[in-house]
Amino acid sequence: MNERIYLDNNATTPLDPRVLEALMPYLTDKFGNAASRSHGFGWEAEEAVKLAREQTAELLGASARDVIFTSGATEGNNIAIKGVAEMYADRGKHVITQPTEHKAVIDPCRYLEQQGFRVTMLGLDKYGRIDPDELRSAITDETILVSIMHGNNEIGTLQPVAEIGQICKDQGVFYHCDACQTFGKIPIDVNAMGVDLLTLSAHKIYGPKGVGAMYVRRKNPRVRPKPLLHGGGHERGMRSGTLNVPGIVGLGAAAELCGQEMNVEFKRLAALRDRLRDGIMSQLDLVHLNGHPTDRTPTNLNLSFQYVEGESLMMGMKNVAVSSGSACTSASLEPSYVLQALGVGDDLAHSSIRFSVGRFNTSEEIDQVVEKVVATVKKLREMSPLYEMAKEGIDPSKVEWAAQ
Numbered sequence: 001m002n003e004r005i006y007l008d009n010n011a012t013t014p015l016d017p018r019v020l021e022a023l024m025p026y027l028t029d030k031f032g033n034a035a036s037r038s039h040g041f042g043w044e045a046e047e048a049v050k051l052a053r054e055q056t057a058e059l060l061g062a063s064a065r066d067v068i069f070t071s072g073a074t075e076g077n078n079i080a081i082k083g084v085a086e087m088y089a090d091r092g093k094h095v096i097t098q099p100t101e102h103k104a105v106i107d108p109c110r111y112l113e114q115q116g117f118r119v120t121m122l123g124l125d126k127y128g129r130i131d132p133d134e135l136r137s138a139i140t141d142e143t144i145l146v147s148i149m150h151g152n153n154e155i156g157t158l159q160p161v162a163e164i165g166q167i168c169k170d171q172g173v174f175y176h177c178d179a180c181q182t183f184g185k186i187p188i189d190v191n192a193m194g195v196d197l198l199t200l201s202a203h204k205i206y207g208p209k210g211v212g213a214m215y216v217r218r219k220n221p222r223v224r225p226k227p228l229l230h231g232g233g234h235e236r237g238m239r240s241g242t243l244n245v246p247g248i249v250g251l252g253a254a255a256e257l258c259g260q261e262m263n264v265e266f267k268r269l270a271a272l273r274d275r276l277r278d279g280i281m282s283q284l285d286l287v288h289l290n291g292h293p294t295d296r297t298p299t300n301l302n303l304s305f306q307y308v309e310g311e312s313l314m315m316g317m318k319n320v321a322v323s324s325g326s327a328c329t330s331a332s333l334e335p336s337y338v339l340q341a342l343g344v345g346d347d348l349a350h351s352s353i354r355f356s357v358g359r360f361n362t363s364e365e366i367d368q369v370v371e372k373v374v375a376t377v378k379k380l381r382e383m384s385p386l387y388e389m390a391k392e393g394i395d396p397s398k399v400e401w402a403a404q
Helices: 017-027 040-058 073-087 103-114 132-138 161-171 245-281 310-316 337-341 346-350 363-382 385-391
Strands: 067-070 094-097 118-121 143-147 174-178 197-201 212-216 287-290 300-305 352-356
Touching: 017 245, 040 067, 040 245, 067 073, 073 103, 073 143, 073 174, 073 197, 073 212, 094 103, 103 118, 132 161, 143 161, 161 174, 245 287, 245 300, 245 363, 310 352, 310 363, 337 346, 346 352
Parallel strands: 094 118, 094 143, 143 174, 174 197
Antiparallel strands: 067 212, 197 212, 287 300, 300 352
């Protein structure tokens, strides 16, 4: 088996060498400040940022003037949610979202509640999808923003984004979409999808960490979130601060590569994901797929292994990088809030593992991981009296255990 196999690409991706090559000059010789417009060093940096803005916009079906650079999706989500809420509070103080959003959406919404806003959490089906009819019914005259992600970071489920966008347009409500897990992997057209604000991050598409972007619609309708940072008026006044030129160049280069390779890469990654799923589920019983079986991101596979503790399973295959939840909450021993929102019981939630394939994974690695997962699960189940009972036809959850 390879010394280490990386299957945690939903958390972050390795830097593509072609992206490194593109951004490296802006860490060395081309070090100018993009806001310094009185000499060649600044002009050089400004041109590089302009190109990256165009490269990013191209992948969104948007105008380059609608793209705002940020430090990442967390900042972008905060600008979108808190900025829109503050700017349009005179129209209403009601925001709609759903419970499997990333914490970078849920926490700003909780913050708004503390400021007197009302936040509605929509219900979900067993796959983690919202009901568009429930969304339509939840919108009131007080609603100013709907924030629903494109693809879930833990379970991969895709939301009906175009339908959501149309509902929001019909009702005159802004629609924000966290597209971190789909940007560069699935075709996105912000106009066809009816999206008014969209957030993305470079390190999910083989670019550098610490840089991201927002799409902020300039017309039909014009969206103007209040800034979180003040001091210079950079990025249309929405995000002051000296631009991270090397990071932005890296984001643009990564976006262009995704645009060139998306069709082939989508099919290849989905095939690797399915090879992993089929290899595991054909050799093990009592394995449950979390998330939608077909409408899901091509990189994501989330499985629950009944009668196996997820942390024990990860410890048993230390050279395989996977996660038991999102990267932002994986340090917690609490069961995944995403799986709990789907109605998955604590036992199954604790036994869940997220595998996420990426550009540099091979079929040979997938086969090695299948072999390791199957062997480790079988070994752990051999030590589980609950699994033994289940094999004998006894449901452990219905056993009345006598106190000693």
